[in-house]
Amino acid sequence: MVNYKDLGLVNTREMFKRAVAGGYAIPAFNFNTMEQMQAIVQAAVETKSPVIMQVSKGARNYANASILRYMAEGAVAYAKELGCEHPEIVLHLDHGDSFELCKDCIDMGFSSVMIDGSHLPYEENIALAKKVVDYAHQFDVTVEAELGVLAGVEDEVSAAESHYTKPEEVIDFATRTGCDSLAISIGTSHGAHKFTPEQCTLVNGVLVPPPLAFDILAEIEKKLPGFPIVLHGSSSVPMDEVNTINQYGGKLDAAIGIPEDQLRKASKSAVCKINIDSDSRLAMTAAIRKHLAEHPGDFDPRQYLKPARENMKKMYIHKIVNVLGSDGKLAIQ
Numbered sequence: 163m164v165n166y167k168d169l170g171l172v173n174t175r176e177m178f179k180r181a182v183a184g185g186y187a188i189p190a191f192n193f194n195t196m197e198q199m200q201a202i203v204q205a206a207v208e209t210k211s212p213v214i215m216q217v218s219k220g221a222r223n224y225a226n227a228s229i230l231r232y233m234a235e236g237a238v239a240y241a242k243e244l245g246c247e248h249p250e251i252v253l254h255l256d257h258g259d260s261f262e263l264c265k266d267c268i269d270m271g272f273s274s275v276m277i278d279g280s281h282l283p284y285e286e287n288i289a290l291a292k293k294v295v296d297y298a299h300q301f302d303v304t305v306e307a308e309l310g311v312l313a314g315v316e317d318e319v320s321a322a323e324s325h326y327t328k329p330e331e332v333i334d335f336a337t338r339t340g341c342d343s344l345a346i347s348i349g350t351s352h353g354a355h356k357f358t359p360e361q362c363t364l365v366n367g368v369l370v371p372p373p374l375a376f377d378i379l380a381e382i383e384k385k386l387p388g389f390p391i392v393l394h395g396s397s398s399v400p401m402d403e404v405n406t407i408n409q410y411g412g413k414l415d416a417a418i419g420i421p422e423d424q425l426r427k428a429s430k431s432a433v434c435k436i437n438i439d440s441d442s443r444l445a446m447t448a449a450i451r452k453h454l455a456e457h458p459g460d461f462d463p464r465q466y467l468k469p470a471r472e473n474m475k476k477m478y479i480h481k482i483v484n485v486l487g488s489d490g491k492l493a494i495q
């Protein structure tokens with residue numbers, strides 16, 4: 163059993179309080195490779211931003227749970243080495259699907275966990291979330307729970323249809339579970355194919371998806387003033403990365419994400435954590451495909467992973483500075 167405080171990590175409580183009050187959102191970037199971890203830390207240090215590094219069940223299966231935990235511990239040391247004396251790094255479990263998985267992560271040093279019972283009947287979702295909260299809070303680990311269902315596929319999480327969060331349920335849910343933050347469904351979804359072209363409107367040659375349900379977000383904020391709200395499925399699926407992938411042999415048809423102005427608007431509300439995974443995958447794949455197409459003789463992974471890392475870092479910095487607004491928001495600069 164190791165407590166996250168001994169690893170130099172922080173939970174989400176204070177950073178969310180500041181983010182809600184300050185009208186910005188903390189980036190929650192998924193990682194499962196060393197290059198993603200390095201790029202996230204470099205971006206957070208250069209922009210002086212708090213950051214949530216999140217690990218899904220699929221990432222643990224891919225990379226090994228212990229390795230990812232040690233990478234997060236390494237991330238704190240790396241941030242300090244890069245000159246950030248007081249980094250604020252959260253190690254978060256993304257989409258925990260059982261009490262046992264959440265407990266395992268808490269026991270191995272995670273500072274925050276998500277228990278995703280959103281697919282369960284309402285009372286079962288509450289009972290499961292409360293069980294995780296009761297365990298997590300003994301160790302000052304913060305808990306994110308979810309109400310409403312997001313469509314899309316992400317690692318082992320998938321749902322065919324989305325169901326918007328019902329504002330009339332949020333007070334009861336937050337009170338009875340004791341969760342620290344609430345993930346809601348207002349029109350985002352997981353993956354790189356969030357909308358079909360038929361759902362979009364063509365504006366100046368660009369397919370613009372339907373707007374997020376800001377009316378539902380406003381109603382939720384009214385019911386739970388100041389309560390931290392989380393948006394999953396918030397990749398923007400940048401067209402330049404998709405075009406690069408397709409130009410160099412890829413085949414990503416009709417990849418459409420959430421426009422960044424929608425996320426900018428959400429960041430200014432009680433939304434204080436925005437989850438981004440697919441954009442990192444796209445940035446990495448685009449850079450690798452381009453490099454290998456232009457340098458067919460290269461076979462040392464460092465030759466193509468270096469530009470991939472650079473491209474991800476550029477994307478992370480862009481999100482922090484231009485979309486979420488969390489730059490310069492470390493408690494101690």
Ligand code: 13P
Nearest residue numbers: 353394395396397439440
């Ligand atoms: P994207 O697929 O939009 O990046 O969403 C990631 C996410 O929500 C992780 O939980």
